Amino acid sequence: MSPPINKPVLATITHPKSDRCPILEAGIITPEILYQWRRACQKYLKNCQERTADDLVSFVADEMCEPILEKWYMASQTRIDALKLDAYISELATLVLEKGWEGKMRRRVLGAKMALGQNFAEWAYDIQNVNAILSQAAPTFAVANPELKNILDAGLTQTLQADLDTEPVLSTELNAWISEVKGRDDRLKFEIGRMQELIDAQPAKSSTRGKPSFSRPSLLTKAISSIEAHFPSSEGQQAKLSPSD
DSSP: OOOOOOOOOBOOEEOSSTTSOOEEOSSBOOHHHHHHHHHHHHHHHHHOTTOOTTTHHHHHGGGBOSHHHHHHHHHTHHHHHTSOHHHHHHHHHHHHSOTTHHHHHHHHHHTOOOOTTOOHHHHHHHHHHHHHHHHHHOGGGSOOHHHHHHHHHHTSOHHHHHHHHHSOOOOOSHHHHHHHHHHHHHHHHHHHHHHHHHHHHSOOOOOTTSOOOOHHHHHHHHHHHHHHHHSOOHHHHHHHHSOOO
16 A cells, blocks of 8 residues: 655745744745735835845845755855845745746636636635736736636626626626626525525425325426526527517
């Protein structure tokens, strides 16, 4: 029996007080973690009166606990200490991130698809976070808000898309659009949940003649009919527009 494969340990950031130097604990560094490290360094610079943009890197770089990064820093300490934060983060990224990570994250944004049953707000928030990381670490790979709105719109579930087609969202600004779509998603989930409760509440009635009961399927049929009435199919719409024989 082969020994269990240990999952790689991700790096963490220790920064209990914003005016104290943050610590980058040992572990694998992802684009998300590198973004968090940058933000921790920026907060330290902002809140520690003794720090300046010129000496910031000399303090934060000395708090990297990964042995490979410690070796890299000690081998070029004088040169690295003289770097500004952006240059330091950029050089650090070339050491710890896989080649082409920017393109992979951009494709996560461009190909975003909301899963069936997924909460819209959480899904949209995750995609926004990925794009925010790109905007900080690789701005040329990030997408602008109007394009991001179109990407989210195209990635909605069919049910949510049908609701928006029936009653279009008037907001064009990204955050306002997300807020309105969230309300639609919450309403649809409530309606579907209510229908399911009605179906589950119907007792299974057995026929005295041994025939199967149709009470539950009948209610389900009514629920489906209600949904179809709310979201008419393209075929149904075409049928209504066709002249009678």
